[in-house]
Amino acid sequence: MGRLMNNLQPIESKAKDKLIVATAALCGCFGCHMSLLDIDERILQLVELVEFDRTPLTDIKTVGKCDIGLIEGGVANVDNVEVLREFRNNCDVLVAVGACAVNGGIPTMRNQFDLKDCLEEAYIHGIGVENPQVPNDVEIPLLLDKVHPIHEVVRVDYFLPGCPPGADTLWLFLTEVIAGNAVNFPYSLIHYD
Amino acid sequence: MRRIVIEPLTRVEGHGKVTLLQGKNRHIRQARLHITEFRGFEKFIQGRPYWELPVLVQRLCGICPVSHHLAAAKATDMIVGVSKLTPTAEKIRRLMHFGQTLQSHALHFFHLCSPDLLFGYDDAVRHRNIVGVIEDHPEIAKQGVLMRKYGQEIIRVTAGKRIHGTGAIPGGVNRSLSKQDIHYLQNDIGQMIDWAQGAVALIKQVFFEHYDYHLAFARIESSMMSLVRNDGAFELYHGGMRAKDHDGNTIFDHVDYRNYNDYIRESVKDWSYMKFPFISSLGEEDGWYRVGPLARVNNCDYFSTPLAEAERLEFMAIGKGVPVQSTMAYHWARLIELLHCTEAIADLLRDRQLLGKNLRIKGELQSHGTGVIEAPRGTLFHHSDIDEQGIVKKASLIVSTTNNNQAMNESIRKVANQYLDGHRLSEALLNQVEIAIRAYDPCLSCATHAIGKMPMKLSLENEHGEVIDQLQKNTSGQISRTL
Numbered sequence: 001m002g003r004l005m006n007n008l009q010p011i012e013s014k015a016k017d018k019l020i021v022a023t024a025a026l027c028g029c030f031g032c033h034m035s036l037l038d039i040d041e042r043i044l045q046l047v048e049l050v051e052f053d054r055t056p057l058t059d060i061k062t063v064g065k066c067d068i069g070l071i072e073g074g075v076a077n078v079d080n081v082e083v084l085r086e087f088r089n090n091c092d093v094l095v096a097v098g099a100c101a102v103n104g105g106i107p108t109m110r111n112q113f114d115l116k117d118c119l120e121e122a123y124i125h126g127i128g129v130e131n132p133q134v135p136n137d138v139e140i141p142l143l144l145d146k147v148h149p150i151h152e153v154v155r156v157d158y159f160l161p162g163c164p165p166g167a168d169t170l171w172l173f174l175t176e177v178i179a180g181n182a183v184n185f186p187y188s189l190i191h192y193d
Numbered sequence: 194m195r196r197i198v199i200e201p202l203t204r205v206e207g208h209g210k211v212t213l214l215q216g217k218n219r220h221i222r223q224a225r226l227h228i229t230e231f232r233g234f235e236k237f238i239q240g241r242p243y244w245e246l247p248v249l250v251q252r253l254c255g256i257c258p259v260s261h262h263l264a265a266a267k268a269t270d271m272i273v274g275v276s277k278l279t280p281t282a283e284k285i286r287r288l289m290h291f292g293q294t295l296q297s298h299a300l301h302f303f304h305l306c307s308p309d310l311l312f313g314y315d316d317a318v319r320h321r322n323i324v325g326v327i328e329d330h331p332e333i334a335k336q337g338v339l340m341r342k343y344g345q346e347i348i349r350v351t352a353g354k355r356i357h358g359t360g361a362i363p364g365g366v367n368r369s370l371s372k373q374d375i376h377y378l379q380n381d382i383g384q385m386i387d388w389a390q391g392a393v394a395l396i397k398q399v400f401f402e403h404y405d406y407h408l409a410f411a412r413i414e415s416s417m418m419s420l421v422r423n424d425g426a427f428e429l430y431h432g433g434m435r436a437k438d439h440d441g442n443t444i445f446d447h448v449d450y451r452n453y454n455d456y457i458r459e460s461v462k463d464w465s466y467m468k469f470p471f472i473s474s475l476g477e478e479d480g481w482y483r484v485g486p487l488a489r490v491n492n493c494d495y496f497s498t499p500l501a502e503a504e505r506l507e508f509m510a511i512g513k514g515v516p517v518q519s520t521m522a523y524h525w526a527r528l529i530e531l532l533h534c535t536e537a538i539a540d541l542l543r544d545r546q547l548l549g550k551n552l553r554i555k556g557e558l559q560s561h562g563t564g565v566i567e568a569p570r571g572t573l574f575h576h577s578d579i580d581e582q583g584i585v586k587k588a589s590l591i592v593s594t595t596n597n598n599q600a601m602n603e604s605i606r607k608v609a610n611q612y613l614d615g616h617r618l619s620e621a622l623l624n625q626v627e628i629a630i631r632a633y634d635p636c637l638s639c640a641t642h643a644i645g646k647m648p649m650k651l652s653l654e655n656e657h658g659e660v661i662d663q664l665q666k667n668t669s670g671q672i673s674r675t676l
Contacts, residue, residue: 027232031255031356037300038355040342041335047324079229106252109237118233123461126235127576127589129468130460130477137464139210139227164255164356 018051019067019178024087026080027107027147028073031164032098036070038167049178066091068177072164074104075148079141088154093177096149096156097170099163104149111146119143162192211626212464212652213609215661221613224605226598226630228467238588243272243562243579247361250575253592256300258357259293259348260568260593263430264575266361267564271451272579274556275364281549282365285351287430288541289360290566292347294429295385295534297569298486298527299344301634302392303337306524309628310399333395336388340531343378343385347538350374365553375542382539386500389532393504396528400521408511411520411604411629414439415481416472417488418596420567423447425494427501427533429567435492436472436482441515444472450565453574459591467598470591481599484571485633486526491516498540501533520604523632558583568593570634594635604629616653618664620672623651627666650675 025033039046050068069091075081088094099105110118124132150156160173169189176183210229216222238249246265251258263286270278278286304323311330327334345355350370352358360366400407416439420432433447434456448456459468460477471480482488491512496502508525511517517526541547561578571593578587608629612622627649653662663676 027230029252029255029258031252031258034255035356037304037341038345040345041338043338044327044331044334047327076232077230106249107232110233113233113236115233118236119231121236121239122231122233123468126459127587128454128458130458131462133461133463135461135463135466137227139212139225139464140229140466143231163252166354 018049020065021050021068021070021174022066022087022091023070024072024083026071026073026084026101026150027076028098028100028105030072032070032072032101035098035162035164035167036170039171040167042171046174049175064090067093068174069094070097071095071101071150072097074100074107075144075150075153076107077141077143081144081153084150084153093157094154095158095160095173096151097160098165099161101150102159102161104147105163107147108149115143115145161190210650210652211605212654213605213613214654214658216656219613219615221606221609224602224609225464226601226605228465228598231466234590235588238577238585241585243269243577243583243585244363246575246577246585247363248357248359250590251357253590255356257293257297257569259289259352260566260573261575262352262358263290263361264564264566264568264573266363267431267566268562268575268577269363269564271562271564272559272577272583273363274559275554277554278365279549279551279554280546281369282552282554283430284541284544284546285366285369285552286361288370288538288547289348289351290430291534291538291541292344292351294344294569295531295538296341296344296348298531298534299337299340301569302396302524302528302531303333303340305634306631307333307337309631310395310524336391339381340385340388343381344534347378350378362553364555367552369549369552370547372548375547378538379542382535382542386532386535386539389528389535390500393525393528393532396525397507400525407521408519410625411608411632412518413520413600413603413607414518415483415600415603416444416475417491417516418472418482418484419489419492419572420450420565421447421493422497427489427493427496427505429489431566434565434572437492437516439516439518441491444474450574451563453563453565454576457574457591459595465598467595468591469598470596471599481603482596483600484593484596485523485569486530487517487520487523488571489567490526490529496529496533498533498536500536501529504529504532520629520632523634527634570594571596594633597633597635601630601633601635604632613653616655616661618651618653618662620664620666623649623664623666623672626651 069087071087075084096102100107119134123134160169162169172189173183210227212225213221214223234253241249246269247262250265251261253261307326311326348358349355352360360368416436418436420428421435422428422432434450435446436444438444445456456473457470458473459470461468471477472482490505490508496505508529564575566573573593574591576589577585580586605626608625612625650665652660655661660676664672665675666672
């Protein structure tokens with residue numbers, strides 16, 4: 001499962017002012033990104049520390065070298081696989097953020113069913129459905145048979161569990177990593193409901 | 194790996210992917226915003242006990258989880274045979290929901306839209322984001338961050354944590370507020386009302402600065418649907434369904450939402466995972482409608498709070514007697530709602546029943562439950578059937594943004610016909626499409642919400658279905674022709 005959370009290796013300091021952080025939302029609910037915004041006014045400090053222009057929705061064709069990649073969500077379709085590999089190739093440190101990235105989370109509940117049944121339940125047998133058919137256009141990415149945690153697809157350096165990890169957990173992680181320190185979480189920050 | 198859909202040649206995650214279909218004489222006959230994510234909640238909540246629904250289904254969305262939490266809780270109230278909550282339980286839930294709407298609207302306005310409004314749509318994209326606002330307008334950025342924080346804190350106090358909390362349970366809530374909680378929240382509410390008034394003033398200034406443009410841009414004539422209170426007042430938590438046509442004539446009113454399936458049906462199209470709801474009496478072709486702030490402010494008879502009501506009257510005046518159809522008026526309506534939320538929170542915090550200890554009612558298990566709520570982005574429908582053991586057998590969800598599906602496509606089509614020049618896509622067109630989509634504040638599961646900007650891929654197909662042009666914009670604002 002990669003390195004333990006409390007066994008972080010500091011990132012080598014770079015010959016530039018700010019570390020570059022990239023984030024991506026794969027098959028998740030965006031709650032982990034919202035939790036990052038829950039650092040509230042500390043975001044004013046964060047933008048002093050990191051370059052944040054590479055957003056969750058960065059065009060993968062332009063992802064450059066990044067220091068830290070934060071991945072929310074598991075892997076459910078071919079898009080997710082491609083983006084995840086792109087991030088792995090470009091990020092020095094890749095972090096699985098939240099339950100879905102760490103172990104697949106709620107979306108893996110579909111793994112117990114046949115994917116065909118899931119699609120047919122929504123688009124054919126659903127209540128009030130007209131023109132029943134399973135969407136099948138070339139513009140829609142290929143779904144994977146099962147939803148996977150990200151470490152089943154790429155090597156992951158760190159895991160931050162929680163649904164979502166709290167803002168204080170994310171803040172401590174980022175500030176310590178940026179400062180080049182090892183991270184030690186107090187119990188309260190890795191305790192979940 | 195089983196192949197269910199065909200893999201396209203180029204794949205870029207998270208893009209708002211739009212295809213424009215040209216008919217004869219170069220007119221755009223259809224615009225398609227493709228929604229490419231599928232998760233399968235309807236299937237995998239089958240077999241789960243009903244009491245898991247409020248905490249399970251909210252994992253659909255981390256941006257407005259409280260809406261799903263409460264809609265599912267309302268459905269489970271019905272499942273456990275409870276038709277009326279204790280006053281404390283209902284008020285705690287309402288407070289949670291106002292907090293949710295406040296934080297979501299603040300996020301949309303300050304974090305996502307204010308860069309467009311403050312810097313203009315032509316500003317460099319590297320600058321036109323929340324970081325740019327922090328640098329150039331620190332006071333506005335601070336207000337946005339702190340208003341969102343305030344809403345999130347209300348959620349934390351009422352639901353236990355800010356995202357994916359546990360406050361609502363079948364038949365009630367699992368906590369009430371302490372005096373300390375109330376004092377804590379009362380400290381800042383005056384400031385929130387002031388800032389909300391400032392936000393409304395700002396959006397009005399922007400709207401009137403380019404009045405004709407804002408009236409006409411991406412404007413479509415549509416029906417509108419929302420919940421209203423039984424006396425017709427603006428309502429977010431509980432009410433009857435009201436729909437009006439584009440002239441403001443009633444299509445249906447005070448409909449018991451438990452019968453929503455008699456009024457709303459959903460069509461499936463093969464090019465999107467998002468379904469297309471329509472008002473069944475009008476048919477699929479004409480029955481599509483809009484939901485969310487624009488629909489709610491247009492549909493209600495009045496706001497129960499004075500500042501929001503005064504703003505509503507000013508807003509409705511631009512419609513000159515019929516509903517305001519300007520798509521850009523979504524932003525304005527959203528901030529009137531933001532103001533209402535702050536006023537309503539201030540009122541609720543004076544209510545001693547928030548301190549009550551009577552939290553939950555029990556009843557007889559029923560075979561099904563329906564919960565409908567006005568989420569920040571519009572009407573949200575949850576329905577579940579259960580067996581005698583309390584296990585979910587069948588479930589149906591219509592999420593808010595889905596209601597606006599056809600409306601967003603129509604707005605894109607309008608913009609495309611206005612800005613498309615011949616057979617070539619332009620940067621201006623791509624920007625305008627983005628602005629039109631953003632007005633709806635779509636909570637696409639492919640997450641068009643971001644700390645930065647929404648990348649776009651825009652394709653143009655001719656009447657023979659051949660792609661004749663394609664533009665792509667990344668988050669740094671670089672535009673490339675990919676054909």
